[in-house]
Amino acid sequence: MARYVFIESRDPFESNNVQFVVDTATELKHRGHQVTVFLIQNGALAVRRNARVAHLRRLAAAGVELLADDFSLRERGITTAEMSDGVRESNIEALVDLLIQDETKAIWH
Amino acid sequence: MSERRLTIAIMDAPYESANSTTAFRIIAAALKKGVHVNVFAYEGAVSLAVKDQAPHANPVKGTSVEEEDHPTTKFFVSSLLELGRESPLLTWVNCGLCVDERGAGNAVEGVKRGGPGDFLKMALDSVNTLVIPTR
Numbered sequence: 001m002a003r004y005v006f007i008e009s010r011d012p013f014e015s016n017n018v019q020f021v022v023d024t025a026t027e028l029k030h031r032g033h034q035v036t037v038f039l040i041q042n043g044a045l046a047v048r049r050n051a052r053v054a055h056l057r058r059l060a061a062a063g064v065e066l067l068a069d070d071f072s073l074r075e076r077g078i079t080t081a082e083m084s085d086g087v088r089e090s091n092i093e094a095l096v097d098l099l100i101q102d103e104t105k106a107i108w109h
Numbered sequence: 110m111s112e113r114r115l116t117i118a119i120m121d122a123p124y125e126s127a128n129s130t131t132a133f134r135i136i137a138a139a140l141k142k143g144v145h146v147n148v149f150a151y152e153g154a155v156s157l158a159v160k161d162q163a164p165h166a167n168p169v170k171g172t173s174v175e176e177e178d179h180p181t182t183k184f185f186v187s188s189l190l191e192l193g194r195e196s197p198l199l200t201w202v203n204c205g206l207c208v209d210e211r212g213a214g215n216a217v218e219g220v221k222r223g224g225p226g227d228f229l230k231m232a233l234d235s236v237n238t239l240v241i242p243t244r
Contacts, residue, residue, distance in 0.1 A: 007239075009128065041127045072136070092131075092138045099135075099237045100113045101146055106239045 003034040003104040007095070010109060011042035012053045018046075021109050022055045026062040036065040038095050039087070044072040049084045060086030065092065114145040116235040118228060120243045122153025123182040127151050127242050129157065133185050135239070140193045147231035148201045149223070152243070155203040157182040158216040183217050190219035 006025055012018045021037060029035045037059055039047060046053050047068050060066055067090035068083065081090050099106055117135065121128045132148075139146050164182060166172060186192035186201065193199025202223035208214050214222075232238040 003194065009131070040131060073140050092134045093142070096115070096135060096138045096142055099115055099239060100139070100142075102236065104237055106237055108239060 003098070003101060004028050004036070005095075005098045005104060005106045006035070006037045007106065007108045008037055008039050008043035012046045012055060014042070017109070018043075018055055024060055024107075025064050026060060029056055029062045029064050031077040034065075035063075036067060036098060038067045038090065038098070039068065040069040040072050042072075042076075042093075044068050044076055044078060047073070047083045047087045048078060049082055051084075056084055056087060060084075069095070110121040112145065113143075114147065114235045115139050116147040116149065116228070116231040116238040118149045118238070118240045119157075120150075120152045120241065123157050123162070126151070126243070128184060128243075129154075132241055133189065136189050136199065137145065137192065137238040138201060140189065140197050142188075143197050145197045146193060146199045147235060148199065149204070149228040149231060150207075151204045151228075152207050153211075155207045155216075156211060158201070158203065158220045159183060159213050160215045160217050186220065187217045187236060190217070194219075200202045200231070 006021050008021050010018055025035045025037055034094060046056050066087040068087050070089050070091045098104060116142045117132060119132045123129060136146050145237055160183060162181040162183045164174055164181055166174045167177045190201060203216060205222045212220055
């Protein structure tokens with residue numbers, strides 16, 4: 001079993017490409033791998049509970065770990081209280097910890 | 110934890126994308142954790158380290174160069190190279206062909222010149238490799 005870390009930087013309201021991460025991460029999870037999606041830059045715009053996007057709910061339902069970069073959240077005025085269930089606030093240090101684990105594949109998107 | 114090394118490939122030109130800021134943040138965080146870092150700057154990213162970059166005033170806000178204190182990417186690269194001077198070590202390699210195309214050879218101290226072969230060696234020598242592409 002490998003660990004996959006997707007670093008999602010894209011704004012889901014701007015690009016339908018985020019579906020790539022949803023499909024790939026979900027499929028990897030179904031195959032028994034550990035999968036994390038780390039939301040950064042405009043990727044963090046998806047975390048507001050009231051946002052009309054469903055992709056994070058799909059990922060959470062599949063058991064994918066969802067983390068959001070605190071710096072990106074603050075830059076965009078998103079508070080922890082506004083965040084969807086299933087997404088945890090995280091930071092760049094935690095991302096580095098993920099990246100330096102053995103058998104971890106990092107995919108920037 | 111045993112000695113760890115992370116390789117990061119970056120491609121965005123300076124002042125264009127939040128990717129550059131994120132790359133700087135990852136590099137700094139890794140170095141502060143004692144992780145060695147290799148950076149392979151490709152395409153426009155070779156200009157991040159150009160020594161001739163100058164801070165500017167902000168006429169919209171009416172601030173002078175000193176008041177604006179505008180950060181240049183060369184400053185960030187130099188600061189990271191200082192942070193990763195010995196152990197942990199930051200190795201920053203600019204793609205030579207990309208440098209020549211852009212006339213961007215005047216880089217800050219510590220930046221090396223190399224090619225895709227160096228990137229391969231970096232990746233093989235690292236626990237992980239993160240490629241941050243342009244779109």
